[in-house]
Amino acid sequence: MTPSYEECRQSFDWSQSARELGYEDGQPINIGWYCSDRICEQGLGQKPALIWEDNGGREATFTFDDIRDRSDAIAAHLASLGIERGERVCIFMDRLPELYIGFLGVLKLGAVVQPLFSAFGEESLGVRLENAETCCVITQMKHVRKVRRARKTMPFLRHVIVVDGQGKDLKEGESAMTMTELEHPADFRCAETGPEDFSVLHYTSGTTGQPKGAQHVHSSLISQYITAKWVLDLRPDDIYWCNADPGWVTGTSYGIIGPWANGITQVVLDAGFNSDAWYAFMARHEVTVWYSAPTAIRLLMRDGTELVKKHDLSSLRHLCSVGEPLNAEAVIWSEEAFGKPFHDTYWQTETGCMVITNWPGMKVKPGSMGKPFPGIEAAVVDPKTGEAITEPGKVGIIALAPGWPSMIRGYRNNQAGWDKKFLNGWYLCGDQGSIDQDGYFWFSGRDDDVINTGGHLVGPFEIESALLEHEAVAESAAVATPDTVNMEVVKAFVVLKPGFEPSDDLDLAIMNFIRKKLSPLAMPQQIEFIDQLPKTRSGKIIRRILRAQEFGEDIGDVSTLMNDDD
Numbered sequence: 001m002t003p004s005y006e007e008c009r010q011s012f013d014w015s016q017s018a019r020e021l022g023y024e025d026g027q028p029i030n031i032g033w034y035c036s037d038r039i040c041e042q043g044l045g046q047k048p049a050l051i052w053e054d055n056g057g058r059e060a061t062f063t064f065d066d067i068r069d070r071s072d073a074i075a076a077h078l079a080s081l082g083i084e085r086g087e088r089v090c091i092f093m094d095r096l097p098e099l100y101i102g103f104l105g106v107l108k109l110g111a112v113v114q115p116l117f118s119a120f121g122e123e124s125l126g127v128r129l130e131n132a133e134t135c136c137v138i139t140q141m142k143h144v145r146k147v148r149r150a151r152k153t154m155p156f157l158r159h160v161i162v163v164d165g166q167g168k169d170l171k172e173g174e175s176a177m178t179m180t181e182l183e184h185p186a187d188f189r190c191a192e193t194g195p196e197d198f199s200v201l202h203y204t205s206g207t208t209g210q211p212k213g214a215q216h217v218h219s220s221l222i223s224q225y226i227t228a229k230w231v232l233d234l235r236p237d238d239i240y241w242c243n244a245d246p247g248w249v250t251g252t253s254y255g256i257i258g259p260w261a262n263g264i265t266q267v268v269l270d271a272g273f274n275s276d277a278w279y280a281f282m283a284r285h286e287v288t289v290w291y292s293a294p295t296a297i298r299l300l301m302r303d304g305t306e307l308v309k310k311h312d313l314s315s316l317r318h319l320c321s322v323g324e325p326l327n328a329e330a331v332i333w334s335e336e337a338f339g340k341p342f343h344d345t346y347w348q349t350e351t352g353c354m355v356i357t358n359w360p361g362m363k364v365k366p367g368s369m370g371k372p373f374p375g376i377e378a379a380v381v382d383p384k385t386g387e388a389i390t391e392p393g394k395v396g397i398i399a400l401a402p403g404w405p406s407m408i409r410g411y412r413n414n415q416a417g418w419d420k421k422f423l424n425g426w427y428l429c430g431d432q433g434s435i436d437q438d439g440y441f442w443f444s445g446r447d448d449d450v451i452n453t454g455g456h457l458v459g460p461f462e463i464e465s466a467l468l469e470h471e472a473v474a475e476s477a478a479v480a481t482p483d484t485v486n487m488e489v490v491k492a493f494v495v496l497k498p499g500f501e502p503s504d505d506l507d508l509a510i511m512n513f514i515r516k517k518l519s520p521l522a523m524p525q526q527i528e529f530i531d532q533l534p535k536t537r538s539g540k541i542i543r544r545i546l547r548a549q550e551f552g553e554d555i556g557d558v559s560t561l562m563n564d565d566d
């Protein structure tokens with residue numbers, strides 16, 4: 001049971017979490033070991049760790065003994081290929097058991113695991129593999145063609161492992177690995193990684209440049225373990241479902257590490273969104289704790305409460321949400337539909353763990369993100385001075401005092417980008433918000449041009465660079481436009497090259513071009529052809545004017561923006 005917020009706020013120190021984990025300073029710490037071997041050592045080896053289903057009706061259950069043995073075997077297999085500690089191994093596949101167990105295997109080898117969303121096209125995949133200098137990609141037949149195209153220019157990418165590649169036509173440098181047939185290596189020893197050794201490499205989008213590689217370390221476990229336990233209110237008999245994909249940080253911090261480090265049974269559904277199927281899945285497995293996202297909740301709302309009542313969801317005890325603003329209506333609806341509110345949580349790829357949360361048992365103010373997790377010092381600061389704003393309700397930049405265990409240690413090969421995140425001793429989240437008189441945080445919006453579509457961040461630069469590769473595009477600007485379900489979707493303003501005329505066919509061709517190259521998330525849902533883009537005096541595109549137009553906001557004095565060339 002989660003203790004009271006006030007009690008924890010006063011006495012909490014991260015070392016309390018380390019103590020619960022049995023971890024002492026100076027010892028090795030390996031997330032793979034803590035998520036499997038340690039749970040088995042506690043006598044829970046026979047407990048289901050992963051109950052998996054796909055939309056084709058296939059099912060599989062893996063106990064903690066199974067995930068320990070299979071992750072050992074994967075680690076040994078990677079070592080037999082010559083993959084070494086510290087090298088980057090990408091997992092690029094749908095939500096197959098091999099993704100979850102392979103994730104632990106890569107970590108047990110001491111290598112860095114780079115999970116990438118399987119809907120990425122070859123270009124999105126390529127820039128991330130390039131930046132990480134990834135030595136191995138573990139994938140499935142369905143996605144191998146994208147890997148083949150991306151790796152043509154990557155001599156560092158030595159191995160492509162195909163988990164369902166047995167008996168298939170594989171090319172040079174590719175090999176099959178059937179997880180269930182790998183022999184358990186009797187003499188396997190998990191890598192004795194240190195607390196500061198890199199563990200997970202997630203890519204996140206900013207306004208400028210290509211996505212940044214957020215470097216997590218093994219001691220992030222200390223934050224992820226206790227936040228999962230308390231904020232998700234995890235208890236030993238829980239059946240937990242996090243519907244996020246491990247290509248994104250929610251799907252690893254709370255879809256693998258947090259729950260398994262607590263010895264909790266997780267269910268995974270490898271299928272797209274479908275309200276009826278989701279409810280049936282939760283009813284079938286008697287899910288007790290569910291971590292979801294506002295876009296999914298809005299889609300469920302659209303299908304109404306009648307559908308909810310058709311299913312026995314009485315097992316549900318605690319609901320949480322992350323990724324985008326959880327509007328008050330969604331909280332109120334969930335009370336009506338499930339008899340309990342969704343608890344909003346706020347955090348980022350960079351924070352590694354939840355930092356502002358609606359604590360179990362604490363009063364929920366619908367529409368608020370809650371209060372800082374004990375052990376996290378959060379504020380709202382003036383964007384120019386970095387001084388904390390004390391006036392209730394006044395909007396500033398959400399900021400955190402650095403130093404909690406799961407804060408990333410930087411962006412890979414991008415020290416300048418990381419340095420820019422700090423001001424006056426604060427880590428700046430890049431979001432605007434305010435704090436009310438009771439200490440609750442309220443989200444106002446992002447402080448940059450990044451587009452948050454359905455809880456996924458998409459960088460305008462990535463889209464604009466890809467658009468430039470289309471034969472008809474001379475210049476473009478990608479901005480957010482409002483959407484009732486996804487909160488925001490991508491809209492592209494396009495200036496055509498001479499000789500090309502706007503048409504519906506061209507519209508579609510450009511959309512598809514981006515969908516294939518990048519991903520369905522990055523695909524513009526709308527394209528507007530214009531003669532020229534708003535620019536600063538030195539020629540930088542001012543996306544903010546276009547964005548404000550989309551949201552019907554007042555942009556203020558445009559002439560100041562025209563001088564804005566940082």
Ligand code: PRX
Pocket residue numbers: 204248249250321322323324325326344345346347348349350369429430431443446452455456457
């Ligand atoms: O803008 C905020 C939004 O998502 C961003 C972080 O995205 P990412 O690094 O992909 O991680 C997503 C999952 C942890 C934030 O900077 N965001 C996240 N949670 C919330 C949110 N916006 C409003 N309310 C939230 N609860």
